[in-house]
Each structure stands twice: as structure tokens, then as C-alpha cells.
Amino acid sequence: MIRLYELCASDPDLVFSPYCWRVRLALAHKRLPFEGLPVGFMDKDKIAFADSRLVPVLTDGDIVVKESLDILEYLDRTYPQAPLGLDSEAGRARVRFISELILRHITPVTFKPSLLAIYEAQPESARGYFRESREKRFGCTLEQLHATASAGDAHTALAALEAQLKNMPYLDGNQPGATDFVVVAHLIFSWVFGFQYWKDDSAVGQWFTRVLDAYSEVAGPVKRLIHPAAAQFRAA
Amino acid sequence: MIRLYELCASDPDLVFSPYCWRVRLALAHKRLPFEGLPVGFMDKDKIAFADSRLVPVLTDGDIVVKESLDILEYLDRTYPQAPLGLDSEAGRARVRFISELILRHITPVTFKPSLLAIYEAQPESARGYFRESREKRFGCTLEQLHATASAGDAHTALAALEAQLKNMPYLDGNQPGATDFVVVAHLIFSWVFGFQYWKDDSAVGQWFTRVLDAYSEVAGPVKRLIHPAAAQFRAA
16 A cells, blocks of 8 residues: 655645645556545654655555655656656656756746745644744745745746647657656646646646646545635736 | 758857757767868858758758757667667657756856857858847847856856756766757857856766767867956856
8 A cells, every 4th residue: 555645734635745746646647546644744753754854755565765756766666557757767867857957947936925825724833833944944934935926937937848838748748757747746836725827728728737637537636725815826 | 971060150160059069969979970061150051951041950861850959869769879868758858848948047047158259259251140130139239248147147057957967977867868968068158168157076067077078089179269258257
């Protein structure tokens, strides 16, 4: 039995962490049933057995794997059906490089509005920790960070995705693969709170729907918690 | 016999176009001898046979291929020795996506100082065209563009490369592949004019030297034309 330890909010069904989403999407793609185990920000002892303070952690019988990209590689090696395209060294290296590029050039723009939404979705017991740790990391209040978020910037940040997806249905070509799941996970991170930076009929929008629909067919609808500020981020 | 039509300056041996460099590096990697045919900015009639105004254009006997990524795919399909990692659909798609990401998030920062250097390296007959077309494209003079270039920004823009190369010797893993050649070509574009944004002992610096040395072993030393402003872009 596969178990996936995932970050949660007050509602244990609200999955928002992009790193957890990377794994969820890969599991659904491979039709691998799993048990999701919610871990709150104050519950990190639950994953101490993995010698980690960070989710996702995946267990498969006695095997423990952490770090989203290591988990994707483990899954593709162990369960070769519905390949993720991680069977070659260059394939693995390219997905890791794409992840590095995304984390430096796209998510620093797109993540901004979500932090306040995550804070508000936490139980009282986790709010103090979340606010303090994030405000220290970003050097400003969650509200100030939220105020610097710009729908226009977020839309522009997706230009490379739009260019690629105009030429092929998935980032990995004619079939979805690790690149798709790694990247779309960071957009789901905003979208579960209602922040959508793309038009439905853009190449990015059509791809997002295609990937989410395939996921929902296997795993059911995605729980969302629309933030009051979401409407102003809607792509014009 | 393979022929490569490449952009040139007054000195026909000064190769600077990043798109031509992508192909040169792949040819050297595969130990494929070729004849380089210099094409000046005012000489585009030389490639009219390919129905193109843009270099690189590669001919292999009767076969004509244009667009750098199409050429790399052609070479890997036709000459499988020393693979570039373009034999799978996901492999090709990832390199194309990495190219889109690089062109939107890295080269807009790193290319800036080179344009004035290219202008000064042109024969009198090409200078008017080059200045006019580029100033129209960028909405400012070449000198203004040069003045906005920042060594610090260029250094920061290489952070994703540095992160990847701290974990593996090449962007594509333990062996160089298409990703390496596609990306390093844009750094060579600056480096031939003396603009080097990385420290020699950084992961990027060591990788750059490794890739260039392998190229030079096959194709000889790279012709450079150091611009007077280069010293101030040297990584501190």
C-alpha cells in the first residue's frame, strides 16, 4: 500500500502544496491507488520517521522516499506503466533543470497571492507559526506580499509555457509526462485558492484543463477554497 | 559533405550567433566534419535557396535543414553516435521547453552588452542595417541598451544553471547533450566578446570550460574579439 504524507489546512481534503501535487498527479497518471495522510504545519512529528521536516513523504510498504523529484523517479522506476519519461539520465536531468528554472523564474511571481490564502485556511494553532516563519523568509508581512502580487506579471510569467503548448498538447509532447506534472503543480497551488492567471481558451488554459480533467477522472474532483481576492487575478 | 551557413562579422572566423553555436557544438560532439560558410547581415541571398532569411542553415548533400533545434534533431536522428538525447519525444519536447524558458528568462538579461560589440565588429556596409533594425526592435539606441546591461543581473540570471551544475557535471547529467549545447551557446554569444558573468571556479564556470575545451579539442580554438567594456562585466 502506497501512503502519501501531504501538507493540509483546517480542511484535511484541501491539498495545496505544489510538491505534494507533483506526486498526486503522477500517482493518478499511473493509476496507483494510495492513502493520503494529512500533515499540518504543527504536525511535522508525523514524518519524523522519514528523517524529514518536509512533505511530501511517500511510503511503499517498507520503502520510504522523500523529495518530490526523487519520488517521481522512484515511481517511474518501480511502476513503469504510463511512463513519466524518467527512464533515461538525460530525461531525469532535464526535468530537474526545468524545475530549477521554474522555481527561479516563474513561481516567485505566481505564488504570491496564495500565501495569505494558505494562512487563512489554517487552524488557529498553526497560524502563528505560519505567519512568523513566512514573514521572516520574505522580509515583509503576508499582507504586504499579497499586495505586491500582480495578475499581469503572473500572466507574463507563463509566456514560455504558452509558446511550448501552442506547438504540442503537453509540455512533454503528445503525452503528459513528468514535466507536465512538475510544472502544473505550481499552478494548481494558486488555482485551488481561485487565482487563475490564464484565459480558459489560451494554450495554457486548455492544457491545464486537460491535465486536471485526467486527474479528476481517476481521483475525483479537486477541493478548492476560493479566496475573496481571487476575482481580481482572473486573466482579462 | 555537411555545410553550415553561419552569421559572420568583418572577420569571417568570428562566429557569435548563439543559434549557429548550438549547431557547431553538436557537430563537434558527434565528430562530424563540416564546412562553415560565413553569411554577413547583407548577404542573406546566400541562404535564399533554403527559403529562409535566418541562419543557421545546414545542408547535408541534397538535404536542407533550418532552425537550430530542427537541425539538432536531424543530426541526432541521422548520426546517432555521441547522442544528444533527442531520440524520444519527451526528450525533444523538454529541450524545446528549456529553450523557451532560457529565451524568456535568461538571454534577455545576458545578451545586452553583446549587441554593441556585434555592431562594432561589422563591416561598414552592414552597420546601418544592423543599428536600424535592432534599435527599432528594442526601442532604444544600441548605446542605451548597452548602458542598461548589468553584470549583477546577468550573474543572478544564471542561478538555475548553477543549482543544476552543482549536482551534475552537465545540464544533461553525466554526459553533455542537447540541453548543454542549446544553453551554453547563449553564453558563448557574450563570451566571444569578453563578457563573462561567472567565476571560473563556479559550477557554471567549470562546466563552461569543460564544454568549450571539448569543442576546441575537435574544432580548434574559438576566435574572440574582446570588447573594451568587457572588464567591467567580469564576475567579482
